[in-house]
Amino acid sequence: MLLDFSLLSELRFEISRIGxxxxHGNTSLFIEDIINKRVQHEVFAVLRKEKLAGFLILSAVLDEAEILEVAVSExxxxxxxxxxxxxxxFVWCAENGISHIFLxxxxxxxxxRAYYKKYGFVENGLRKNYYRDPVENAVLMSKELS
Ligand SMILES: CC(C)(COP(=O)(O)OP(=O)(O)OC[C@H]1O[C@@H](n2cnc3c(N)ncnc32)[C@H](O)[C@@H]1OP(=O)(O)O)[C@@H](O)C(=O)NCCC(=O)NCCS
Incomplete structure (x- = not known):
């Protein structure tokens, strides 16, 4: 489900814990920024037995969206x-005119990478030493939505 402000506030600690x-500590900062309206992102969640099992943070601008984080409880x-x-x-993107999604x-x-590939994302770039702690390349993936 797409979280509204009150559900996001309610689930913020569970989201931060899983993320x-x-x-390694980025998720709680993201959630603080969203709750304090410093950024506008969409947060999706799946619950199991009334507890958070996984979440996904999406940033959408015009017809493009970026998956910023997705994590499922280990x-x-x-x-x-x-x-x-x-x-x-994908349903939300279709309803909101998104034609390109990347990460x-x-x-x-x-x-x-296997998960994204299963959903039709293709690997189309590499950012050298993009990540820190530990330093590592980023693979760029994207998908066109019809
Ligand atoms: C990536 C992640 C979100 C997948 O969530 P999940 O609930 O385990 O995924 P699903 O059970 O729906 O699996 C969907 C598909 O993803 C792929 N997949 C998921 N985990 C996999 C694994 N460990 N090895 C290989 N393929 C995998 C498979 O294609 C799978 O389909 P299948 O079960 O029919 O083979 C989860 O592994 C996770 O939270 N990882 C840690 C956080 C992370 O790395 N996020 C992405 C950062 S960009």
Missing amino acids: DAAF SQRRNGIGSELMDEV EVRESNFPA
């Missing part, structure tokens, strides 16, 4: 939650 475990991966998030994003992913992150 910070996956991304104990619940490979259970279709990432797929559910991506399906919701960056660590080169060594083979599960995520």
Whole structure:
């Protein structure tokens, strides 16, 4: 589901917990910025047994969107939650006139690269030493939406 302001506020600590475990501390900063309206991003969430199982943060400008973060609770991966998030994003993009969607992913992150490929993203660029801590290349991926 797409989170409105009140659900985002309610789930902020769970989102930060899952995200910070996956991304070393960036997620809580993102969520603070969204809640304080310093940036406008869409946040999608999947719940299991009324608890957050995964989330995805999307930034949309005109007809383009960027997936900034997607993470599923470690104990619940490979259970279709990432797929559910991506399906919701595609529906939202179709409803909001998005024709191009893109992202960056660590080169060594083979599960995520496989996940995006399954959803029709193609690898079309490399940013050398883009990530810090540890330093690593970013693979650029994108998908055209019809
Ligand atoms: C990437 C991530 C969001 C996928 O979520 P998930 O809920 O496990 O994904 P799903 O169960 O819906 O799997 C969808 C497809 O992704 C691919 N996939 C997911 N995990 C994979 C793995 N460990 N190895 C290979 N392929 C994988 C498969 O193609 C899978 O389809 P299949 O189950 O029919 O083979 C999850 O692994 C995650 O949170 N990783 C840590 C955070 C991260 O790296 N985010 C991306 C950063 S850009």
